[in-house]
Amino acid sequence: MIAAGLAAWMSPAVARDLPDGFVFLRDIDPTIIQDIRYATSNNFMGRPIAGYGAGECVVKREVGLRLKAVQQELARRKLSLKMFDCYRPGRAVADMVAWSKNGRETAAERRYNPDFSKADLFRLGYIATHSGHSTGAALDLTLVDLTADNSGKFDPARNYADCTAPVAARAPEGSVDMGTGYDCSDAKGHTAASSITPAQRRWRNTLLAAMARQGFVNYSKEWWHFSLPGAGGQAYDFAIPSRRN
Structure with a gap:
């Protein structure tokens, strides 16, 4: 009923920009x-990635409704979710492979994978050639x-420390200290990493628990990555459009 109601009040201009089931x-x-x-240019490739025509989080409708439920729970604790990536066009995945x-490999790129070459990112499971x-x-x-x-x-002009460094030395993300930056391809970025502090562990557990309560x-290799089983289906390659009111 909630999903049906959502479809009813979405404006035709907004709905027309996305395939059925996406919001x-x-x-x-x-x-x-x-x-x-x-x-943006603030990522491991150092430039906007193919298919990201706008900085908008696009998701399946059920995923969005469950994220809303997570947000409502977190708001009571004066916390908020912050989205780094949602739907990813197939052409973006191809762009990552080519890169x-x-x-x-520049010094800025190595901030995200300090201990190995970017050519190993796919082999080691940090980026998938067919992304969920x-x-x-x-x-x-x-x-x-x-x-x-x-x-x-x-x-972008500052020489930040790599993504495993203390929070004051690495690139700012305007979020809690999870022990590494986003997209940190390193063992310290593994969700259950033993090398993080008790405070960082509590933040990771807070996120894990809130997300798990909504399914x-x-x-395991990325504390920031979550999926909703059964809500996916086929992969798409439409570019992310600007949202229109």
Whole structure:
């Protein structure tokens, strides 16, 4: 009934931009913070990635409704979800594959995989050649403490420490300290890593528990990655459009 009601009140202009079953997360819960990094230069490739025509979180409708339920629970604790990636076009995955094989690796790129070459990212399971994100049922996200100072902004000219460094030295993300930055391809980014502090462990557990209560499953090599079993289906390759009111 909730999903049917949502479809009824969505404007034709918004619904027409996406395939059936997909929604803009902002249309379900505008309070969820979004920082869609692949639509910017603040990511492991250092540039916007193919298919990200807008910095919008697009998901399957059921996924969006469950994220809203998670957000409502977190809000009572003065916390918020922050989305880094949602639906990922197939062309973006192909762009990542080509990038990993281009034979070049800058210092900025190495911040995300400090202990091995980017050519090994797929072999080691940090990036998939067929991504669940392309079904609209997988997500990358973190938590924001709404009572904290989250004003730090990414400066592309600054030489930040790698993603495993203490939070004050690595690139700012305006979120709680999970022990690594987002997209950190390193053992420290594994959800159950033993090398993080008790406080960082508590934040990871808070996110895990809140997502699990709505049926989301975490990927063990990435504390930030969750999927909703049964909500996916086929992979898509439509570009992410701008949301229209």
